[in-house]
Amino acid sequence: MRRAEEVLPPDVFAYFAAGAGAERTLARQEQAWDDVLLRPRVLQDVSTTSPATQVLGQPVASPVLVAPTAAHRLAHPDGEVGVARAAKTAGSLLVLSMRASTRLEEVAAEAGPFWQQLYVLQDRGVTDEIARRAVDAGAKALVVTVDTPRVARKRAGFPAALPRTGIVEALDHRDVADPRLMQAADVGPRDLERLARAAGLPVVAKGVLTAEAARDCVAAGASAVIVSTHGGRQLDGVVPAPLALPEVADAVGADAEVYVDGGVRTGSHVLKALALGARAVLVGRPVIWALAADGSDGVRRLLDDLTSDVEESLALAGCPSCSDVGPDLVRR
Amino acid sequence: MRRAEEVLPPDVFAYFAAGAGAERTLARQEQAWDDVLLRPRVLQDVSTTSPATQVLGQPVASPVLVAPTAAHRLAHPDGEVGVARAAKTAGSLLVLSMRASTRLEEVAAEAGPFWQQLYVLQDRGVTDEIARRAVDAGAKALVVTVDTPRVARKRAGFPAALPRTGIVEALDHRDVADPRLMQAADVGPRDLERLARAAGLPVVAKGVLTAEAARDCVAAGASAVIVSTHGGRQLDGVVPAPLALPEVADAVGADAEVYVDGGVRTGSHVLKALALGARAVLVGRPVIWALAADGSDGVRRLLDDLTSDVEESLALAGCPSCSDVGPDLVRR
Amino acid sequence: MRRAEEVLPPDVFAYFAAGAGAERTLARQEQAWDDVLLRPRVLQDVSTTSPATQVLGQPVASPVLVAPTAAHRLAHPDGEVGVARAAKTAGSLLVLSMRASTRLEEVAAEAGPFWQQLYVLQDRGVTDEIARRAVDAGAKALVVTVDTPRVARKRAGFPAALPRTGIVEALDHRDVADPRLMQAADVGPRDLERLARAAGLPVVAKGVLTAEAARDCVAAGASAVIVSTHGGRQLDGVVPAPLALPEVADAVGADAEVYVDGGVRTGSHVLKALALGARAVLVGRPVIWALAADGSDGVRRLLDDLTSDVEESLALAGCPSCSDVGPDLVRR
Amino acid sequence: MRRAEEVLPPDVFAYFAAGAGAERTLARQEQAWDDVLLRPRVLQDVSTTSPATQVLGQPVASPVLVAPTAAHRLAHPDGEVGVARAAKTAGSLLVLSMRASTRLEEVAAEAGPFWQQLYVLQDRGVTDEIARRAVDAGAKALVVTVDTPRVARKRAGFPAALPRTGIVEALDHRDVADPRLMQAADVGPRDLERLARAAGLPVVAKGVLTAEAARDCVAAGASAVIVSTHGGRQLDGVVPAPLALPEVADAVGADAEVYVDGGVRTGSHVLKALALGARAVLVGRPVIWALAADGSDGVRRLLDDLTSDVEESLALAGCPSCSDVGPDLVRR
Ligand SMILES: Cc1cc2nc3c(=O)[nH]c(=O)nc-3n(C[C@H](O)[C@H](O)[C@H](O)COP(=O)(O)O)c2cc1C
């Protein structure tokens, strides 16, 4: 992050770093993971350990996925393609943002397994069109972000006309000012149902923080949910992800996969997430900082490091694999 | 606040900023709101949202009211009239302090809906006279402050003879030193009853922090109570408002409206207040800082910003209106 | 305190300021009071309020007593006599330390009501002799410190040979090195019993932090107990006084009076102490700092200020007198 | 520590000081002890007190043992022999690290009672050989570290080729790069059983943090367990030792002795450990800092100081001996 702050123009850095509102949620998200306490096992055979797991049946090298974040070309010319290549090499899974600065087909061409993140736009036609393009390009799931009926005000927004243009172009639409390309305020169960049916792909609902919200998404057909504060960029003052995770896992864990993001930075954090009921985590800003600092290579190193770190944490906790992690591994 | 500190004479700034005693209550009031955690809803239709609500039947643009604070002309020549105009334009409700530096009739002439705050003075005759003048001037309710049987010592009091004179003149009384114009130490249920009966207006009891206190006020005829530490300016070391709010709402919520103030600064805070049982909040110092910095215009901008912020928070929490906010919206 | 630090030689200041061990108990004692939350009453008649109370039947102007602290002449030439006069004028009660730097008879001659603090010394004969001298000089109770079977190591001890000589001379003994003048490590119930019987005065046990300890003292004849960490100067890492107070009050409150000290600095703190079950508080270092800064006058001002502050706190909490304070006044 | 930082080369200091991962466990370990609150007894006869105790039947001057730490010759030429002499003179017990920079026979020749710490190595033959050599040299117990199926990554590893060579030479093996001399990842119950049987000595399992782990070790034949986070050098983010201690003591306290380490720095901390169920504590880094600063003499002074500090804490808590400390001595 420090290196990214050096290399990026201040407004670009601020855009990526910002949280919504008074940034309380942002300020606390790493601490919330640190506050969870691990209870390691001993005398287990961890001579062969593996952080590999599966998300919706998709094998991944570790339970660390790439969160959908916007406008990678603002961070580095390697952009989304660079991130895609890095994720592929590292055996991770890319969740490609709908607000990417590169056409999804271009990214898909270089990507390993990827999921397409979607905002439900005011224009459902365009929304469905992007979903269809993603299916055609090989996306394995649709990640529908449900915590953004509108984009929250932040101290720093898109830093210039440029990227927004880039984003709209990436959607194959030209009109920057078109409000129908903005997030829909009435995204509802029916959108999840329609997208799932139309795409013939599993739908992942991103941005739940309560049992009720998770149940609503699963009832609407979601195969998985992501417990997320949107990196502290939507409603400020919400419950941190690690506190929300157990109630979500209890509520829908039997019927859906549960992932989590927000402030996950170390193998130890990942282990805690698994113990609290998640199958995988996503990382957002660390990918951007690595991209800004060293392009695609930086992202690959970051992902490899996280994989090693998870593997080490598993071993030190006496767990040969992710599926060995259980609720006894955290203090309640 | 920073701007206000620059433009105001140090003793005036200190007077507005000060808390009582060791300022522990003051120091913690924003943090106490930050510590409440929101549980947002998803998949709700928030295409039309409105922060509008009613307080004692009075429609307001948002649940953010202007708290009664003394001596606005010390902050800016626009004074209480400027604040009144701003509140009117912003669709808010002004609670006019009895310690205003402007005659209430002058303020009322420019104000939208307003409530008159009263201290019960040692001279009940003067108290009732002010109440009557307020009724005549169009006040919609009387806000009787019950946490001030005397004014607590602070590191900074009224900064000069001037404002105190101003205040006494605003009461149409001339004798600065008259102790009968000071707060009565024996304000009791009978005062609430008498004022309510005489004025024919609803009475709001300002400054309760316990279920018992709230019940006493409602038993004495209060139509509403304000959970308040008086901005940390009366008894130091009391329970912060957000911690007191639930017990008050439980105790009297069925019989009276409940409002809250003290450290409320963001839409997220307002949402928390609603979820904990309040119908509206009041803001004190932010109005003074805005007034000091930019006069009436500054206050209007502040109130408009808070309204927008509440509106955004409602939308992001999945609540089209204030009445959709319920206790499930906060983690207990 | 700041002024005291300026006027005192560094080793003298350090001696007064020091806590035992790693000074954890010292570091937290004020915070522990701040963390207790008050629940004020409203609509009470507080036109006549008084902080006056009685301790063991002795009327005092407020529930703030002067804690026994050693070697006042190190702080200021006015010494114990100056403190005694100040306490008398302020209507407080002096607890005179056995480690005073002035003969108790000299202090008694100028004092109002006072209690004599005693350490049980290895030489019980000398101990009893001092007790007898105190009785003769008019002490109204004996305060036997039970938390000091030996003096804990501190970063700063008695700063020079001088004061220790002074202290020994005050005992009418000349041998500085005499171990029999040191605290006895076997102070037990029998000492309390014997001192009570011999003196014909009530005995107050100073330095309990648990229900068990309080019960043992009362069983041995104590008429009152002081919940105290000895100002953080004995065992480090103990429970702060406000946390210990409720269990002590529950255990012995029906049979004995309960006082508390350690970090009490404001009227708000005193109110909390009363609500948690204490009848009075003692202040230690503030007296020393006031003495160092301004001699006897400084101490009187401090005590008068604390009395006013308690009186104000009572009024603001809706309590005309100390006996109106009950457990409902604090949040549990 | 400050002095050690001055005299040691930065990379050596960093090696000793480092914790694993983000060093969260390291950062919190002293605070976790500070947060435990003592409940002292009064009116006990503490004229003769002694911090002496026994560990596995071995009398020691105090419940403070020397934790096994690697590579003492990096800290000071006195190395392990210096530490052994200091422990002997101070009446403490040395737990000699398998990663010592001196042959165990050389250390044993100068040591008082000592226990040999073992990692189970990939080459069980070498492991058993070291165990046998330790038995022959007079070790009174084997301490098998169970929290290190591999060495966690740290910001600073062994600072140069030199010490590692030293360590390997101390094992009477020459091949620095030999992976069979690294920690085994499959250390299991059978290793504890085999080592216990072969050595005919009690086995102590070092590095448990849960009831389950402790039970597994005792079931595998351990006579004692050490609750330990390995000084924050293995899995980061685990439960601090004082929080883990009670559940371990409850689970196995009836069948095995329980010790604890990690951040223990004062007599007050030791008392807390005893009250929470430990029979003794171990200190790691303080020994290294003392060694670095003043060689063997420094270590002796440290151990003597800790013994005095424990003795004083016992006395101030009203406990003549370690066996008088019970669970009532801490607030739960
Ligand atoms: C700059 C930025 C852009 C983001 N863009 C999107 C987006 O387009 N769609 C989305 O669902 N989430 C978006 N997110 C949220 C991330 O997917 C993720 O929830 C969050 O970044 C995780 O927190 P972390 O950054 O602390 O790892 C964005 C986050 C950041 C920081």
Ligand SMILES: Cc1cc2nc3c(=O)[nH]c(=O)nc-3n(C[C@H](O)[C@H](O)[C@H](O)COP(=O)(O)O)c2cc1C
């Ligand atoms: C300078 C100042 C003057 C005040 N004057 C009054 C007053 O005259 N009457 C009253 O009931 N409350 C008064 N209050 C308390 C406010 O109504 C309100 O409870 C408090 O300011 C809310 O906290 P906030 O400033 O953190 O928003 C005053 C507060 C301040 C800061």
Ligand SMILES: Cc1cc2nc3c(=O)[nH]c(=O)nc-3n(C[C@H](O)[C@H](O)[C@H](O)COP(=O)(O)O)c2cc1C
């Ligand atoms: C310098 C100093 C000397 C003290 N001497 C005595 C003493 O002689 N006898 C005694 O019982 N307590 C003694 N105490 C403890 C006080 O009576 C009292 O418990 C403590 O100071 C209260 O805490 P405070 O200083 O935070 O108000 C002493 C405290 C200090 C700071």
Ligand SMILES: Cc1cc2nc3c(=O)[nH]c(=O)nc-3n(C[C@H](O)[C@H](O)[C@H](O)COP(=O)(O)O)c2cc1C
């Ligand atoms: C530099 C260093 C080396 C260590 N080496 C070993 C070791 O070889 N074997 C072992 O079981 N523990 C080892 N430990 C852990 C200690 O035995 C002990 O658990 C820890 O240091 C206690 O925490 P403290 O340093 O805060 O007192 C080491 C610790 C440090 C700091």
